[in-house]
Amino acid sequence: MADEGVAADDAAPATEIAEPPTMFGVPCTDERGQQVLHPSRDEYLDVLGMAAADGYELCVDVCAVDGLTNRTRAVAPGIEPERFEVVVNLLDLRGRRRLRIRTQVPADDPQVPSAVGLYPGAEAPEREAADLFGISFSEHPDPSRILMPPDWEGHPLRKDYAIGAIPVQFKAVEGR
């Protein structure tokens, strides 16, 4: 009987490992000790809401990543990498823990619901991500450009936006 009991105990963790770990109902990975959640765009706000209710009261940062030249990057199993990614860093001041939320955003519809309703402090970082990556945060209270001039064309931090250069004349000026 004792042997059977041990066998059953051994079997239980094995099946748990086979299941990808989840948190708030979405896949959760561990990046060198940092907890990362991978919700879909539909789950994004719900996950943020659950995180806020769980004590992650400070939205440290919202930023975007363009994966155009980095198709091999690791996402959680079962999550299809898209070109853009919106990365939110949350902080729990009481529990002294951090949480990162990575949401895949397709290039043909770069749109994510805004987190400003939950975290008013996400306003400026979201404007920055919208400005530099062209990702629109729906229902953002002020979707204007923040760092670039209002009439600027293009989104500079996209990978297909050239870094630009000032032409330098190496030849001697004629007549000298």
Place this chain on the structure above:
Amino acid sequence: MSTVTAPAIHRPTDAVLRISEEAALDAAVVEDDVEAVTAEPGDGPMLINMGPQHPSTHGVLRIAMELQGETVLRSKPIIGYLHTGMEKTAEDLTFLQGPTNVTRMDYASPLFTELVFCLAVEDLLGTEIPPRATWIRMLMCELNRMSSHLLFLATNGMDLGAVGMMLYGWKEREEILRFFESVTGLRMNHNYIRPGGVAADLPDGWQDDVERILTVLPDRLEQFDTLMTGQPIWRDRTQGVGVITADEAIAMSATGPLLRSTGEAWDLRRTMPYLAYDEVDFDVVVGAYGDTFDRYSIRLNEIRESMRIVEQCLDKMPKGPYRTEDRKVTPPPRARIDESMEALIHHFKIFTEGFRVPPGETYVAVESPRGELGCYLVSDGGPKPQRVHIRAPSFVNLQSLPHLMYGGLLADAIAIISSVDPIMGEVDR
């Protein structure tokens, strides 16, 4: 899409003037937008653009303000005048060149941006740095915190009319910058903290230089206390001005002295220790009222706490290498290059191609003088980062401005901008 409802904290966002940059320049648009508060015709609120060249905006900050007489109603900080695309530039530099770029963001405390970038790179590399490098970093960062806060005292004093402070603050800061020059070769933009350690060991006699700073400064801080802290005019100008509560500060993602002034004892050095901050003794300075005076006194007293840490760095500075011995990151010693062809090639490779960093992403944060300074770094396995994002505390803290200024006087707005201590280079990056 979601059933989640917004939290009750909505006072912060109501203070923001939702107006575009162009509209802020067009009086006709403004009059339509601005709600008339008084019944008197021609006596309604008006819109003033303060800055971007106003002397008390600490660089090039523009604030579109809705004024009713001298009272500030809604406002909106307009930024971007110093934007130079440093995050884009960072994608084109190797990991070794990275600190040269990021150090130019927060020019009042450049070592912190170097530190956070290097910590992120080292996290991805999995490199352990030697203890001496850790303590040198801590020593330099705390001295930098002191110089940054001294600069704050100088500019804050001048903004509020204590013009003499401008000279005193800069003078003491210069003492620290002189030490930085002897260690790093530069007064600012040091590029001293590098992935794997620091660029050079501390010079001979560094203890004497640091001790000189530590003996001179306490008297000076006493003088600043006499000049400002106990002075009735100073108190009147700062106490009860620009009040924010802890809940509001957290909702607005405020960190650093702005958050601590509300009584929230959140200092990453204590709450999430990095480097060797768990081995030194210091106090986290907090305020009680969340006003401008609290933010001033927190910074003044943080100089004293930093001095305590610097003293302990003097006592405990370990011996040993100042950068990692990992040849993947650190070039071979200078002497080897003269006798070994391979060492020369190795040296050349590290500085031209750079070293490769394993693919992955990480977020690392440190407590800069202005708040949580974070670096989100993505590597695709190459010698250059895929994405470098700096979470700039000044940038995020600036969102609280409309809320802090709402309902206050225009003259108080100056005090409030100053008390948030934004460094525009870091705001705009």
